[in-house]
Amino acid sequence: MKRLRNPRTGVDQGDTGIFSDFEDGGQMWTGTGPRERRRAVQFSEPFARPPAVHVSVSLWDMDTSAAIRAELVAENITCDGFDVVFRTWADSRAARVRAAWLAIGDLPHADDWDVD
Known part of the structure; x- marks a missing residue:
């Protein structure tokens, strides 16, 4: 896992399988x-505040006999993680889906002060 870091900003990324329903008739x-x-994703280390999270399809195994709706x-983005959620409807059929994700946000820093 690559991590870019300056004193205050961090990047975390990953790729996670959401489901594989073809083999077992899910x-x-x-x-x-x-x-x-839904699939819960945990960041490699907590952010200081909930980060911006981008998700994209990295594996898309869909039946093409009906319209593909997804x-x-x-x-549920928090400092520690988030849920990646895939939805479909009507007669669309999804065999497998995997999602790539990228989180960008503030990292805790040893010199940060929490002043009220």
Whole structure:
């Protein structure tokens, strides 16, 4: 994992599998209607404040016999981590999805003061 650091700003990144439903007939592959999968991601070290988090698809294994409908977002962002969330609906079928993520924010610094 690469980390860029100046005295106050940090970068963390990763790649995480969200689900693989093809082999076992899971709901993302066999179901219809609104469906959602969440995966908790932990940062390699805490940020001083919740960072900005960007997520993108790094593996997309979808059935093409119906329209491909999907949403990929970061939710519940804290100093320690976040949830990566994949949603689909109607008759879209997803076999596997993996997400790449990038977090940029303030890192705690030994000389920081918390003054009220």
